[in-house]
Structure formats: C-alpha cells, structure tokens
Amino acid sequence: MRGPPPAALSPGARVLGYTVERQLGQGGFGTVYLARCEGQPFALKVLHLPRVGERAEREVSILTRLRHPNVVGILGHGYWPVARPRFAVIAMEYVDGRRLDDWADAENPTARQAARVWLGVARALAAAHADGVVHRDVKEGNVMVRASDGVAKLVDFGIGDYAGARDLTADILPPGTLDYRSPEAWRFLRGHREAPDARYTAGPADDLWALGLVAYRLLTARFPFDGEDPASLTEAILTRAPTPPHEENTRVPRVLSDVCLRLLEKAPEARTPSAKALCESLEDALRGADAAWDVPLCDAYAEDSATTEGEDIDSFEQWMNEPRHRPRRGKRLSPKQVPPPGTTVRVAPAKSRGSLRAWATFVVVLVLAGAAWGVGTSRTSMPGPVRQEVATPGKSPQADRAAAAALPAALQEDSVTVTTQPKDTPPIPLPSKPVKKGMRTMARAVGAAAVCSALGCPGAQVLSPPPPEPCPVGAVKAMEKWGIKIGDKHMAVFDLDERYLTVQDGPGQVILFSQWADMPGDTVLSGRLIVRDHVFGRLTWATTPTGDSFPVCLEVYDTTGDRGMLREAGNDSPSSARIFANAYVKAVREFQ
Structure with a gap:
C-alpha cells in the first residue's frame, strides 16, 4: 500500500502516559518522537498499525531479546488510543546524539574515533547474529552516536529477521535500502526475476556488506560505487572493485583500509566471515594505532572552500575541471567569514553522482520556473498531473524493475486527507480577471463589518499562526539529494478534480504538479494542515510514483504569494x- 506516513503529533500531545516534546525522525511506517514520562526522556516510536503489519511485534520481539550496550534498549510497548488502537507505540532508550552521517559531517572524526564507532556497530551486529537476528537495514541513518561519550547505538530493527519469522513482503527481495544491498542479493534478483515465488533470504553476510559501505563512507566521505541510474549503480556493485580507502583518502590508515575492503568482497565466502571476526580485526588495529590516527580524516572548511550559506553546488567551470581534493567536514564558515564579493574563491567539489545530469536539470528548471511563475499569479484552474498507472495484480513490482534495479524504498498506503465540496454545491464563480489580494481582503473586511453592525457580533477572533518548528531529521539533506535547494518554490495541487475543497485541521497532502528538479511530478507530499486565519501546511514526507519515500521540509504558499492558503468564503469553522485547490510549496530550513 502506498501513501504518506501518519502526520506529526504536536508538542504536548499525550500518548500512553508520555508527553511528546518534538519529532526526532520519520520513516515510511511511522514517526519517532522525543517524549517524557515522570521527567525522564524517551524515544517514542509511533507506528501506524494498518501499515506496519507484523513489523511492530517483530521489532519488540528482537529488542526484547537483544540487551547490548551498542543496541538501543527497549523500555516498554503498547497500543494507542486504548479504546480503538490505530498505532503501536514502542518506548525506547533516548540516545542524545546524532545520526552517524550527521555526526561525521559535524565532528570531522579522526581515524581512531571512526574506528571506535565502527567497532561499536560491529559489536551490535555480533550480538544480533549470535542470537540469530539479521538487521537487514544497516546504514548511517540507523546508527546513532551518543554526544556524551561517542558510543554508537544500532537502531531500527523493524525489518529485522530471525529464524521462524514470517516474510514481511511478497517480493523477491526482502525490505531494505537500495544502495546497501549486497552483490549476492542483486545476483539472486537477476537470476530469479521471472520466478515470482522466489525469495531471497538475507543473512549475516548482507549486514557485513552494508557495514562495509558505511565504513567506507565514514573513512572517505564518499560512496565506493558510482552510477548515473540504479541500473549502472547495480552493475558497479556487481563488477567494479572499489578504490581502496587509503588511496581515496591518504589519511586513512592502511590497516583500516584493508579491514574495510574485506567487507566489500563480491563473494560472501571471501568476505570477513563474521561480525565477531570483524570486532577482533578492529580491536587489533586500534591496539596498534599511533599518533597519525589522531588527525582528522578530512580537511576542515576554510576560505578556499567557502560558499554562500545554503549553497552546495559546483560551478560549470568546476565541473569541467573537477580537481581532486580531500573531502571536507566540520564546521562551515559563517557568511561573515566568507570573502567579500570580487574575491576569488576556490570550492572543492565533492565526488557525487550525476554532476552532468544535475547541471542539465538545473537549466531545465530555470526554463520551467519562468513559465510556472507566470501561471501561478492567476487564480485559474490548472490541469492536474497525469496519474501513475497502477501495476497489474499478481506481478511482483520488483520483478518488473529487476532489469533497471529500481526497487521501492518502502511500502506505503493510500490515504484520504482532504474532503471535497459535495457535488450538488454550486462552485463560487471566478472573476474574469484575477482579483488583487488587497482588494479581496478589503472586501472581506467590509462585508464582515456590515454583518456585525447589523447583528451585534462580538469582536472578531484572530487565530495566531502556529509556532516555529524544526524540520524532520534529514529532510534538508534529502531535498538536496533530489536537487531541491532551500528557498525553491514549485506548483502543487490539493485535489486534481476540484477547484475548491474543504480541508481539516490535521493530516494533509498535496500532489506535485510537475517535475521539480529530480523529484518527479505526481509525487505525494504529506504532513500537517493547521487551520488558522490562513491554512498553514507543513509537509514532512514525500512519496514518488515509483515508491521512493524520504523526509522533506516544505511550507505551503497560496498562489497570491502568502505563506499559508487564504480561506475562501463558505466555511468559518475553527x-x-x-x-x-492550487498552491505552491517552498523548501525551507525550518518551519516559521
């Protein structure tokens, strides 16, 4: 089932005795919040029951049997609301820290620090594998690094597997993240795509391969395999030997480079045989560490790498020359530290996928944006984007995409989030020319004043806008990955068939009108609608027509340019x- 995850709970919401403070993260099946109970902080994972199926019980079962310092601890679970449960709730240890990728980017760790974090994840996997549990989704986003002591915690066993557990999906490959699948998984898919009943069983070797990818990125700030599309990326994973980490980044100790490469052997039998053996290799390496291990793995940001705040793109000249530089991490320069206009600034471009494609997309977006802006200034009904055709039943979507190796990141479900006006309600006629915002607002005010004068109305109630709120964890990076920069705007539509519609305070969604950078048209953007004097929309999750899903941070803007949708006549409910029905969405760094 496809659709957005449940909308965010507001700060102060009470769930099974816990008080929600803020959102920590969001996935395809639910949301994680920081919550308190009796003054103590907890991570509260709220999973939508119709969507998760057995995942909630499976995660509870796995975490209950895994008690390890490097595995997030479980403290309790239940179902909510109690009378008519719609969510499974798991209360877990709150890890006050950062995701591994965010930690590495902010702290610019040394080889010694990186090896210790890597060792912590290896120990977590060793404990899981010893108990017959396979994580199946090892990646940076599922590793938390505690701020107080740098201890790594492996989290999110929701798609984990163990002996006797039933399949979570009916696809050839089990749930997982596309880029982190092992070569043997891809080989199985290629060899069995015409056999819809075939099922690949992930094992400890798959977890070790994924940890090898995580370690490579931790050591070099780069991904070991490259490809312009899923098919070419998969081909690289199957056939291409990665550049050794110590050659990609000369600050990586040779012994760590060798340990990493053994995890990335194409054949599982040639790979490091177990997580326990990996722990022993890392412990031996750390015992032999010298002073060179205490130098940050990457260069710090400086004047020669400064960009305007919010910019992270290469110039055409940089792309043409593409000089090799050691990647940079750590604290960015503030705008005040950036050299003044007219100063020559060299920017070290990071090695990324699809530089040429990104530039081509940028040119197309510039052309489309000019046309879109002209259309958006008028309140005229726009044609809706063409709906994606639904796959025929009985055929595995993964088998269909095996040749291109483009698998959906997560299963979703359809969700009804808005209600339309009844068909027998006559629509309000549109003026022949667009009405200026100031004139329309004045007309509303005069009309309201006349009615109140006649009826003796009390003073008008002005509802304040919602308070500021941070973006979901990872949303800004996810948008950048799809080519969307902070401040960008694009057209969207609440409903494809109606000119006006009625929306409720609560979950809401819009549909992307056309392609936006690399994000395809017909992408569903979901989040929360907040009804005030305007209808404010805070969109926190995107689901593409092909099933890819990721966090976003988008504000809804009226076509007149206001933040929030203007209320139309016909509904004065609070x-x-x-x-x-038509709107704009704007990429933001935080909700105002």
Missing part, C-alpha cells in the same frame, strides 16, 4: 476551511 477546525476546517474552504481553500483554492
């Missing part, structure tokens, strides 16, 4: 509003 919890619902009638709005125009």
